[in-house]
Amino acid sequence: MVEAGFGALGGVPAAEFWDARYAGAPQIWSGEPNVALVRLAGGLAPGRALDLGCGEGGDAVWLAQRGWQVTGVDVSEVALGRAAALAVAAGVDGRVVWRRLDLGVEFPVGVFELVSAQFLHSEVELPRVRILRAAASAVVVGGTLLVAGHAMGPAGHGGAGADHADHGHPEVELPSAAEVLASLELAEGGWEVVACEEFERSARWPDGSVGMRRDNVVAVRRLGADERLPDSPGVGLG
Numbered sequence: 001m002v003e004a005g006f007g008a009l010g011g012v013p014a015a016e017f018w019d020a021r022y023a024g025a026p027q028i029w030s031g032e033p034n035v036a037l038v039r040l041a042g043g044l045a046p047g048r049a050l051d052l053g054c055g056e057g058g059d060a061v062w063l064a065q066r067g068w069q070v071t072g073v074d075v076s077e078v079a080l081g082r083a084a085a086l087a088v089a090a091g092v093d094g095r096v097v098w099r100r101l102d103l104g105v106e107f108p109v110g111v112f113e114l115v116s117a118q119f120l121h122s123e124v125e126l127p128r129v130r131i132l133r134a135a136a137s138a139v140v141v142g143g144t145l146l147v148a149g150h151a152m153g154p155a156g157h158g159g160a161g162a163d164h165a166d167h168g169h170p171e172v173e174l175p176s177a178a179e180v181l182a183s184l185e186l187a188e189g190g191w192e193v194v195a196c197e198e199f200e201r202s203a204r205w206p207d208g209s210v211g212m213r214r215d216n217v218v219a220v221r222r223l224g225a226d227e228r229l230p231d232s233p234g235v236g237l238g
């Protein structure tokens, strides 16, 4: 199976691909927070949050509005410029740090009460499993790792990016929630599984029609020290 997030356009650098994609439209995403984030992080006490592949900043700004100190990371300078403007408009720019970084090469230093990866998929090479394992290692004891992604659907509908008008990449196989959870290789007994499920939400399809699409979400809470994981992954994904 092709790893989700590892797309067909393997030779194109991630920054080049995503900057061009964002530059192709004044706004790509809704600016609203993702439903899985709202549902599963809405009740958490604010602390330090890391948003991986933060895009135009909808999630990061929502978290900042709820008192989180947020680090938003993305490979696209264009997206980060929009995210920064959104934070200023929302009056929370003091609570968010934006970092341009290729997560395939480098992972942010630090530990967090919440690490969120929402639809961290890409048509160009992206070692998603490796990144998500590093994400788990950046969660403090008592903290939460939240991973949402597209679920496989019938041909043409429901696959990665199927609701992103110019963004269909049906060739990418997408793991189920259970596969995402297993791929993290979390230490037994070290984590509580808060959610591991598929869910439906309404979406706008490329032809403008509105329908339902399937996504999946994994949320795990770190219970104690995981011997396999350092307290901070630091730079370099190896």
Ligand SMILES: C[S@@+](CC[C@H](N)C(=O)[O-])C[C@H]1O[C@@H](n2cnc3c(N)ncnc32)[C@H](O)[C@@H]1O
Pocket: 014, 018, 029, 034, 052, 053, 054, 055, 056, 058, 073, 074, 075, 076, 079, 101, 102, 103, 104, 117, 118, 119, 120, 121, 122, 125, 126
């Ligand atoms: C499908 S978008 C999701 C954006 C946002 N999380 C959301 O839910 O609206 C994937 C995001 O991951 C970013 N991304 C892709 N490859 C990346 C990489 N290697 N390092 C950092 N960010 C990357 C893209 O620039 C894009 O903003």
